Amino acid sequence: MDITINLADGVPIYRQIVNQVKYLAASGLLRPGEELPPIRTLALQLKVTPNTIVKAYDELERSGVVHKRQGSGTFVSEGRPRLAQRERQRIIDQRIDALLAEAHQLNFTVDDILRMLRERRAVMESGTSGELAKVRR
């Protein structure tokens, strides 16, 4: 699994892992039913404490991106997440608010944002790994 950790970011490590796994799942680089690396292996690979991986996997399970099967590991979930509509709305609203604030700061209009949304969507669907860097935050 292609994940990198950037310490200078200020984002907690487990959150970086969560975000990247979510991206990989959403963009199809991780297929539903595929197994995530065991905690020990990923910890050794990323050089982080295993408890961080545990935290990340727990969070991913909570948001429905992955599910744990007793004794055999962690697997990417099929299809839709299991969260309630309101919960999902709240998460997205948070992201939108942050995006709008930032856009205002940088002098983009809402139309610019909408246009860029579609452009980025197209890039994600084609799954170019070079664009992964922009999603690591």
Added chain:
Amino acid sequence: MGQFIVDVNDLSRSFGRKTALDGVCFRAAVGQVYGLVGANGAGKTTLLKHLLGLLRAQSGSVRVFGLDPVRDPVGVLSRVGYLSEERELPEWMRVDELMRYTQAYHPTWDASYARELIEMFGLDPSKKIKELSKGMRAQAGLVAAVAHRPELLILDEPSSGLDAVVRRDILDAIVRTVADDGRTVIFSSHLLEEVERMSDHVTMLQDGRVTLSGELDDVRRGYHRTRVRFVESFDHPPVIDAALVMEGGGRTWSVIHNGSLEQFHRSVLALGGEVVESRDATLEEIFLARAGRNRQVVAA
């Protein structure tokens, strides 16, 4: 004993007139990684030596596995693996003799694991310790410390003076210790990046006192690095509440502060500025902000 395998309570220790530790409280639970950070002479090694019984508590108490390491050295040390900063190994011993010697002391020694590690590190078992380089000594000491699968692994500045290869081996050993059977690791380090990656909990010591202690993410969430832009230009850093360190010049300043974000926003607004972006501070930034010489403000 509770669920803490290490319980240090109000520990104080001085050497002559110098106070090394002052009322230090430290607890370690099973299966977690604890990072100790602090400047040179802050008391990290002193604290770790108390856990091993190399130092007696002058006031306060130290309990490891519920036992006093001074009263019961066998009960404590048989379940602890230790890598010291000076890597004091007898010069005349060969690597294989060192392994056999340590094996005799620890019934839980895993010979195949030891062999695997020695092969992986590329150590020559017939070489004497004095013929080994500094990095290989650290590796030999590490094998002796982890091969008996200790319940508690104590590492004092494990990466000091070592190259990247050996450092990676040590980090791997930490990961393996925790991942397998959830044992505990306590390590002290200068390399804050390492501590940030490898710790679940971080404790910062300054002049013998604990200035910060808690889960790494919680600690970091309490500190922010915010970029601020003001309407007017400042020659000297403007005074903002809860700001620990300020860098920058003119209109744009980078501030490291603790406390709540909203309050900070309000203070900035009051001074005629606005927040450009904000994120959690890294451990290094927190450390420098708290331990750096200019505590309040710093001009870049």
Added chain:
Amino acid sequence: MLWEIWRVTRVEAAWRLALGIVGGLAVLAVFSSQREVIKDFSAAIALILIVLPHFVGWLSLAKLNSGRPGFPLYLLYTRPVRTAVLVAVPMAYLTALPAAIYLVSALLLRVTSGYPFPLLPAAAWIAALNLVVAATNWSARNRAIQMLGVMFATSAWLVLAIHRLTAVEIPGSYDWPPHLWPTLFDFPLTDYALIGAIGLASFGVAVASVARQRHGDAPAAMPRTVDFPGFPEDVVNLFRFPCPTSSATRAQLWFEMKSSGLPVLTMGLGLAISIPLVFAITRPIGFAHDYAPSWAGLCMLFVLMFGVNAFGIRWRQGRAFASAFEATQPYGTARLAGLKVLVRSVCVLPAMIAVGLSVWASLSFIAVGKGAEYLRSWLHVIEDAVQTLTDYQQVALAVVASIGVAVMIALIAAIMALAARYPRPLNIATSLYLLSWGLVLVLLALAGRRGIGLLFGPTRFIDAPAIVLATVYLSWRVFSERLLTLRSACGAVLVSAAFGAAWITVLRAAGVQLAGAPTMDAVWMLSPALLPLIASFLAPWSLSRIRHV
């Protein structure tokens, strides 16, 4: 630089001054009301006593580089000072200080006793010895050369001194009575020239080798890592046998045997073999053969010194510490102390026996000459005394000797540990002890007591109570800290009882009657029987103090 050396050596200098003066005064006092001849003899002993402290190299300087050969002040290499100056200052200091100490002691004795203690000539001679020893210590390439060089220099110095002093033979008295001292010690200018030449030569050699060490050419450069105490690597690595993994005790036994036990045994056997060789080789050479017994004496001294530092204290830059490696192994402190002392004793004892036997054999069969005859007569005296003992008494003597050696090793190890951990309190305690000893001696002398019996006074009033008090205090400390299990304590008591029984037997054989003696005397006579108990409490306690600082 001078200030630094002063700081390092000042305590030792004070001790040398004090010991010399106190020893000299004590001897003079003890024999002050005897016949003329005895008084003269005591003056000679006093002279030896104030010269003796300067025989030994400076311990505090040697601690700076763990006693290894090489310049001890190697931390000063990076100062912008020329090597010649770097060497000259300590050498001048080492010349001036012992000479000054000697002068002060000699003057004091001269004034109080009226005997013409030599001043300048002896001081110059001492200065020369110190120069040569310092040069040897600093220039030697390895331990063996260092030890041989120092031994050679010291024996050569001794030989020349004795040769000069016994030049005049006086019938009916020993060879150098005090009234002859002014003439004996009136060195001609050639002697002073010789001393000066020796001094310059040593200085030259020292500067040359320190320069090489400074620039990294010599192996005796800055010690890179923590040094292992004592025994040379080559001897440690002579015996290779695998470490047992079945139990911790066996592994620790292996460690002790390899690192100290077997080296001691080997070196002792080596010395034992060398003694008859030296005697045999020097047989055709007249004057050298006369000094072969001093080689034997030195060997015995060395073997005794092997029993020192059983706990493995080492010095780095003048500070002492014990090995953290051993301290972090899961092994009980008391058991560790016991094991270390046991292994060391088990190896020192055979070494001592071997050297003793070889001295006896050499003197009896190989040595020839007047000196040898004299020593042989002493040997016969000892042999006859031993023959008169019954079997039980011989066994008792053997028991006292062997347990005594173990007790001595344990006590020395414990004192070194305490000196490492509490240097200042130990200094104070030792000075108080010696002071009270001296005080009792003086009081008894003033009250009219004389002779050897004078020396028994302080042992009775100070040593015996000290032993009893120490036993009580240590037992309390050891039990309150739970250092010894009940089983080991019982074992210690048993060993002490066995020692006590053997000691009583030996006393009986020496003709001492205990039954009718007053209680104070009985306690005093029996107090040495408590020594094994003290040793078995003190050793774990002191090891615990350095293991858990």
